[in-house]
Amino acid sequence: MKRFIVIPVVCFFVLKGYTQQALTDALTVPDSVAIFTLDNLYASMWQFHPLIRQAELLSDVARQDIRFAKGAFDPKVELQGNLKEYDSKEYYNKWYGSFTVPTWFPVDPKIGIERNTGAYLNAESLLPDEDYNRQLFAGLSLPLGRGLFTDERRATLKQAQLGITLAEAEKVKLINEVLLEAAKDYWQWYYAYFNYQLNTRNAQIAEEIFRRVRLNEQMGEASALDTLQADITRQQRQVERQEAYLDLVNSSVKLSNHLWDSSGNPLQVTERLAPQPVGEAEVLSTAVLDQLLQSATENHPELQKLSVKLDQLEIDRKLAVEFLKPRVNFNYNFLNQPLRPAGEFSTFTFLNNYKFGLDFYMPVLLRKERARVAQTRLKIQHTTYERTQAEREILNQVQATFNQLVNTNTLLQQQNAMTANYQRLLQGELLNLENGESDLFKINVQQEKLIQAQSKLLKLRTEFEKQKATLYWAAGLRNLNPGEN
DSSP, X not given: OHHHHHHHHHHHHHHHHHHHHHHHHHTOOOTTSEEEOHHHHHHHHHHHOHHHHHHHHXXXXXXXXXXXXXXXXXXXXXXXXXEEEETTEEEEEEEEEEEEOOOSSSOEEXXXXXXXXXXXXXXXXXXXXXXXXXXXXXXXXXXSSTTSSOOHHHHHHHHHHHHHHHHHHHHHHHHHHHHHHHHHHHHHHHHHHHHHHHHHHHHHHHHHHHHHHHXXXXXXXXXXXXXXXXXXXHHHHHHHHHHHHHHHHHHHHHHHTTOBOTTSOBOOOOTTEEEOOXXXXXXXXXXXHHHHHHHHHHHOHHHHHHHHHHHHHHHHHHHHHHTTSOEEEEEEEEESOSBOTTSOBOOOOTTSSEEEEEEEEOOSSOHHHHHHHHHHHHHHHHXXXXXXXXXXXXXXXXXHHHXXXXXXXXXXXXXXXXXXXXXXXXXXXXXXXXXXXXXXXXXXXXXXXXXXXXXXXXXXXXXXXXXXXXXXXXTTOGGGOTTOO
């Protein structure tokens, strides 16, 4: 009879506080550790993570592409010299220098000077002796057919300028992927940390019950069977705590993949850091979903990349159409006017002292040019289909992730109510034990159900936060931040 009195007293006082405070205590961070939030993780990654630094280089590369394309519009200095002397005779001594300024509109102004001497110059190369065998020229070249509205250099520059938007979209995509992985690792570390706290407390309670039951057995107030049962429970809790500890260590190592210092050295998550406990799950409304869908349609990096690709293909199409036109190049240069080589000014006359040129070229069948136009149009059609499908998949992914988030929130509420019921059930079983209507085995069964319910509740909280980060990633929000577009 004494045994049936001692066991209820032992279990009642040890487990009474557990039923009310187990999960709450597990989610309490000791004063000896520092809180490490998800924002702290992001801030560190933005400064030092090598992949984010690598993604930042994309914009610099795009700017250099623009600089490269602008090189086609750089002013050009040209200098040529040809000298032949044989048998003490100067056959010819020809020098040519010019300065050309390419412009956006295809008029390339050009100025220069020629100097030709020698006994065997071609007649067309002879220059007046009164000008010291020199001749100044100034003029321009203008394409009247192909190249008038667009050409390779203008098309290349336009595409390079679009490359800034393309690089920015690619940068957002890469950074978001890194941040999403980091967020998932953070919340896995969150679960592992507090699950270990919970299992540690469970192990401590089982240890205390075993200690008291064994003491009572030694005093003859409990049986060896009761001690064996308490010992089995203690061993089970120790195994669960050890498994939870391994999960915590591994999740800390995985989270450390995202931490670096300013010198590029890896950092390690230690036991002196703890995740920030979260409160009740934030319920997202359908209005938030509508905003995310709208944002995904307008700003998703994958859709932006495809839109830029379409714009670049449109530039290619216009250039291809330009090649259907004949090439007609007009060149005109004024000679020794209004300034002569000696430095004096002369009367300007448009139809006197000039050099004129006209080039014409056009393939008869234009098969290569027509094929180029057709190929470009097919690429535009292909990319348009690709963008349409991508947009549908992205919007459906946002919708599906939101549905999963809403469902997880519902499960959270149900699991929270279930955990509360398991707590009440354990308390009732303890009351029965106190009245001699239960035993330690039944108490262990109810306690095990409560532990599982609490662990699952913690797991659902973690999954909710992971899904929320995935939702922002699916919507293509910059830096997974709902406040940024």
